[in-house]
Amino acid sequence: MKLIPNPILIKTRILLVSSVSILILFFPTGFFHELGHILVCASNGYDYVFSFGDFALNVHCSSLPDPILLYFALGGIFGMIASVSLFLSKKIRTSPGIFIGASVTAFDHFLKSIFETFTHSAYLSNFSLSIYMSALTAFFMIILLLFFSKREKFNSSYLNNKISTILKNKAKTFTQNSETFTLDETAKELTLAEIRNKECAGEKTITMIAVTRYQHDTNNFPKYVEYIKKNNLGTGAIYYGLWSDGYTVEDVEFDVLYVIHTENHDQIQEHLNKHDNMNKGKTQAMALMLLSDGTSKIIRNETIRE
Numbered sequence: 001m002k003l004i005p006n007p008i009l010i011k012t013r014i015l016l017v018s019s020v021s022i023l024i025l026f027f028p029t030g031f032f033h034e035l036g037h038i039l040v041c042a043s044n045g046y047d048y049v050f051s052f053g054d055f056a057l058n059v060h061c062s063s064l065p066d067p068i069l070l071y072f073a074l075g076g077i078f079g080m081i082a083s084v085s086l087f088l089s090k091k092i093r094t095s096p097g098i099f100i101g102a103s104v105t106a107f108d109h110f111l112k113s114i115f116e117t118f119t120h121s122a123y124l125s126n127f128s129l130s131i132y133m134s135a136l137t138a139f140f141m142i143i144l145l146l147f148f149s150k151r152e153k154f155n156s157s158y159l160n161n162k163i164s165t166i167l168k169n170k171a172k173t174f175t176q177n178s179e180t181f182t183l184d185e186t187a188k189e190l191t192l193a194e195i196r197n198k199e200c201a202g203e204k205t206i207t208m209i210a211v212t213r214y215q216h217d218t219n220n221f222p223k224y225v226e227y228i229k230k231n232n233l234g235t236g237a238i239y240y241g242l243w244s245d246g247y248t249v250e251d252v253e254f255d256v257l258y259v260i261h262t263e264n265h266d267q268i269q270e271h272l273n274k275h276d277n278m279n280k281g282k283t284q285a286m287a288l289m290l291l292s293d294g295t296s297k298i299i300r301n302e303t304i305r306e
């Protein structure tokens, strides 16, 4: 996972991908649109001319087909079906840019089916109608862009970056005498009491185990997070913190932690010796136990004699 530097980049990417998607979808969905008109025209036994001019596809039916409303409406309906059927693909559903592109295209065909059906004579001759339609489509696109860029702000790469920035700033003044400093997955600072409350409504003792050891680079965080998730360690929640053995920035270690709902001695020792493969053979030195009475206690790894 690569860290994305800022939300502006996320917004720009969504805007670019959605715009390109709209351009790419224009002709294929336009073709289905015209197919809708052709179907009604041909079923009446009339001739039709399918043409391409002024960057638009067009169908001319030799006579007015029956039912006339269906003739006008079916183009937009076919265009809509073609655009919406793209959502069958998971890749399209999960990429915000392509999703917006397909939605805006579907919306455009929806407007066309309405306008072509109810204002068909004006639609063909009145230029301001097409401006209204474009404005409506643009408005719809802006709403989707705002919604998705806001949602994307909370995606993992953005949060990784935020967590990393907060920890690095805090690390500048962090020493072995500093209070514990912990963030949750949404980059929110939590006290130990708040973590215990969040995990078990403060009733039980919980233990925090770090998967990192001698880690000084926050760019490695995604690797540890993935490791916790893949191995279903603890409750699934992930916390970030700082640990220092001294008084300089170089002494500060960056920690990725998970929580187990136990105070069992053997279980804690087992967890401390579980992650050496992630840290060049080094086992965890200690766990942090948060007791139900609000105090905390450090549990040392008994296999380490230093």
Ligand SMILES: [Zn+2]
Pocket: 033, 037, 075, 076, 112, 116
């Ligand atoms: Zn049409």
